[in-house]
Amino acid sequence: MKICLVGYGLSNEALLKNILIKENVEISVSNNKPFSNKDIIFFENNGILYEDRHGDLLKNTDLAIISPGIPPTSLPIQIIKEKNIPYTTEIAYTWKKIKKENPQAMFIAITGTNGKSTTTKLIGHLLEDSYNIFVGGNLGTPLSNANFNKEIYVTEVSSFQLFWGNKFIPELSVLINLMPDHLDWHSSLDEYYYTKINLILKSIDNKGIGFVNSNLKSYINSNNKNLFFFGENGDYLWKNNMIETKNNINIKVENEVLSLDLYREDILAAVAVALNLDISKELIEKKIKSFKSLEHRLEYIGEYRGIKFFNDSKATNVHAAFSAYKSFKGKKYIALLSGRPKNEDMTDFLIELQNNAQKTLVFGEMANEIKKYPFFTNYIIEENLELAIRKAVSLAKKNYYIIFSPAGASYDLFKNYKERGKIFKKEVYKLMEMV
Secondary structure, eight states: OEEEEESOSHHHHHHHHHTGGGSSSEEEEEOSSOOOHHHHHHHHHTTOEEESSSSHHHHTOSEEEEOTTOOTTSHHHHHHHHTTOOEEOHHHHHHHHHHHHOTTOEEEEEEOSSOHHHHHHHHHHHHTTTSOEEEEETTSSOGGGSOTTOSEEEEEOOHHHHHHOTTOOOSEEEEOOOOOOOTTTSSOHHHHHHHHHHHHHHHHHTTOEEEEEGGGGGGOOOOOTTEEEESTTSSEEEOSSEEEETTSOEEEOOOTTTTSGGGHHHHHHHHHHHHHTTOOHHHHHHHHHHOOOOTTSSEEEEEETTEEEEEOTTOOSHHHHHHHHHTTTTSOEEEEEOSBOOSOOOHHHHHHHHHHOSEEEEOTTHHHHHTTOTTOOSEEEOSSHHHHHHHHHHHOOTTOEEEEOOOSBGGGTSSSHHHHHHHHHHHHHHHHHTO
16 A cells, blocks of 8 residues: 655654654655655665655655645645645544554543643543543654554644544544634635534544533534533633533632633533543642643743733634633733734634723834724734733733734744744843843
C-alpha cells in the first residue's frame, strides 16, 4: 500500500516517525516547499520518497494523509479529488490504530471556537489522578506521539482536523461554543459550524456521550439521552462561583483565574466530563484549586507600579477577546488590539471597549479594521507592540490592568501567537526589572 503525507508539519512528521515507519507500507511525502536538509537526510536514510511540489507521488498514492491546515481550494486537494484518492488526517489515522490495539481505550474530543486548549488541559488535570491518560491533539502534542496503552485520550480537535478526518468517532465529545472563525478557510459559516456539530452527532449516534453549550441547542435537533447541556437552563449551571447539577451535586470553584467570565464555559464543560467519569466532588474541587491557566491565555504576567499585566495573545478572534475583556468589566483597564482581522463583525466588541476600557491601543493590520466603525473613538494607534505597551503604561495608574487580548491573527507582524505573546511578556519583564 502506498501512503502519501500531504504537507509535512508537526502532526504528519510525528505520524511518520512514530507509526508509519514501522508499518509495511510505501511512504512518500508531498510538500509545497523545499524540505530542510535534516528532513532530506531522514527520508533518504529510511527509503521515503519525497517531492517539494505536489505531483506524481501524490497522484499515484493509495491513501493521502492531509495536514490539517491545507485548505480545500489548494492544489493537492484538487489532485486528491480528481484522482478520487481516499484521505484522512494524522489524528483519525492514529485513533484507528489505537482502537485496534487497545479497543477499551476511551477518546474524549474537545472542539469549539474558543477555549478548546484550556478545556482540554483542565479535563486532563481533573482526570490525571484517577486514570492513565494522554492529553494532546491540536493542543500541541500530536496523538501519534501517544503510547497505545492509555485508558483515556483527551484530545483537542480543530475544525480542520475534523473536516479532513471525518471518520474519527470519540466516545465522548465536547462542543464549548461556536462563533464565526476561519472563514478564510471554510467555504461558509454553515460548513464551519457543521464540521464541529457533526462531532457531537457522531458520538451520540454511536452510543457515546455529547456535552454541548446550552446556547447551541437550536443547532442540535436531538432528544438523545446521552446528550447533555452546560450553561443557562442546562444540566450543569454556574451560580455564585459554584457549579450546580441537576443531580444536586454542587462544585465550589475556588480558583481566581477560573472564576473569570472568560473560563465559564471551559470549567462547566470540564466538570461535566469529570462527573460523568465518576470523579468525586472532593477531588474535582481540589484539582480546580491547583489548576494554572495556559501560557498566552489570559496569563497573569506581573505587576509594575501597581499596574497588573495580562497576556492573552491566544485570543486570535473577536469572540475570544470579547470574553477576555468582559472578565474585567467594572475594573479600570487599558486594552491592546492587534493582528490580522478575520472578517468578523466587531460592532458589539468595540461597543464593549468604547464603554468600559479606559483607552484602547491598536497596532498592526487591526488599525485599519477598526476605522470601519466610526462610533469607536476611544483608541490610539501605535506603530508596534513595544510602543503600544509604553503608551499604555503612560496612561495607566495604580490598580489599572493592561490587557493584551489582540482579537486578530498574529501573522501580520509575528510568526505565531506564541511569539507575539512571548515578546509582550519580554517587554513587561523589562519594565518590572526597572523597579
